[in-house]
Amino acid sequence: MSKRHSAKHKLDRRLGENIWGRPKSPVNKREYGPGQHGQRRKGKVSDFGIQLRAKQKLKGYYGDVTEKQFKHCYEEAARMKGDTSQNLIGLLERRLDMIVYRAKFAPTIWAARQLVSHGHVRVNGVKCNIASRRCYVSDEITLGSKAQEMALVLEAQQLAEREVPDYVAPDGNAKVTFIRVPTLDEVPYPVKMEPNLVVEFYSR
Incomplete structure (x- = not known):
């Protein structure tokens, strides 16, 4: 990892x-940018x-x-x-950690990666701990029972700053289906x- x-x-x-x-x-x-020169005028890029x-x-x-x-x-x-x-x-967008993030199972992309690597996510009923695993259309991604009770997951599901996109179809609070590969315009x-x-x- x-x-x-x-x-x-x-x-x-x-x-x-x-x-x-x-x-x-x-x-x-x-x-402005970090460091002592962060507020300087930027030159032509x-x-x-x-x-x-x-x-x-x-x-x-x-x-x-x-x-x-x-x-x-x-x-x-x-x-x-x-x-x-x-x-x-x-x-x-077909990476497993990204679908976990898009499904609002985790508040950040790093938290989504951690959920996967700690074995809390199942793809089509099989536990998977590889965050970069590629998902395919109609794959079902579910959260383990332990993860469903985590404060991190409950916090993510309440976030108002983002919505679940159309290409990830929720089925309750702990299961989503990847229904299609998105285009640039669809990715939030x-x-x-x-x-x-x-x-x-x-x-x-």
């Missing part, structure tokens, strides 16, 4: 955007810089995805038929994501 080596909100401040839409994000209070920023934002949004995993995801999306940027979003990102720039970054 990959490990987060820095505070997650550092990414928010570096990018100057509340990329997870969380009320505790420091960007809500300080819109090159095309490469814009593409790199788009890649860092999308990769950062998905939590502890490593650069190797993310690039592999892009390469697979490029081999698939159709629009590479849409394929990339579809592959990222709190900020604008530009996967087309990510494709440009990797296809240089």
Whole structure:
């Protein structure tokens, strides 16, 4: 399992955007970057810089995805038929930890990953502790009985800041069905994501 080596909100401040839409994000209070030079006027960003920023934002949004995993995801999306940027979003949204997060079983992407890695999630009735596992259309994802009573899970289900998207169909409080691979427009990102720039970054 990959490990987060820095505070997650550092990414928010570096990018100057509340990329997870969380009320505790420091960007809500300080819109400038971190460090003693954070309030300096920013110079003109090159095309490469814009593409790199788009890649860092999308990769950062998905939590502890490593650069190797993310690039592999892009390469697979490029081999698939159709629009590479849409394929990339579809592959990222099919990760088990993301479906757990979208189903509001966990308040954050990291908490969703932890729920999976601690064995609290079942896919089609079989326990799975691999957060990056790819889910397929009509897969049923359920929470274990212990997890249903966790304060973390109960807190997540009360969150008003996000809704369960249409491509994840809830069945009660502890079960969802993945009904289709989403397009970019369907994914409820709190900020604008530009996967087309990510494709440009990797296809240089």
